[in-house]
Amino acid sequence: MKSGWAVSILIGGSARSPRLCESDAINLSDPRNPEMRQPYHATTGVLETETTKLKRRMQSVRRATGQSILGLLKRCADNGYAIRRAVLVVGSVIDPDSIANPHIRAHALEGRLFRVTLEAALQSRGIQCAIFIERDTYAAASKLLGQSRTQIQRTLAHLGRSVKGPWRADQKLAALAAWMSL
Secondary structure, three states: OEOOEEEEEEEEEOOOOEEEEEEEEEEOOOOOOHHHHOOOEEEOOEEOOOHHHHHHHHHHHHHHHHHHHHHHHHHHHHOOOOOOEEEEEEOOOOOHHHOOOHHHHHHHHHHHHHHHHHHHHHHOOOOEEEEEEHHHHHHHHHHHHOOOHHHHHHHHHHHHOOOOOOOOHHHHHHHHHHHHOO
């Protein structure tokens, strides 16, 4: 998950034999309004503190995220897929209030906003959610799947062969998290 968007990977099959069903990106903010990608920034490097602006921006994020989830679920249903679980891969779950630097706190607030908003949108549709922190994902996968990091990377590379365009680290992490949820 990034500021204003997230990778969406749909994995089917089983933990022993995962298969990639869909790879996409979803908007968590209005793409026509770039300031919504960083709603806690007043200007570059400055924390936004104006309550009215923040409320308006948060409503916009909730609206965009909800629309994206509805669109994703419709596309999946149209293709014969039903989403039962979701795993959100995030950079951090740190409490933003514990960060002294206002600019870094703005990023932490945005991370929390997008994570909590996406989780709520999914749960409101009956989809169970789990959270993984990026840096811990491979170790957790190795333990859960009983495979080495090399074996996991090989499987992820194989899954990515069907993707049109590049198969980036964000997609691999999302695919790995989805694979672990099977």
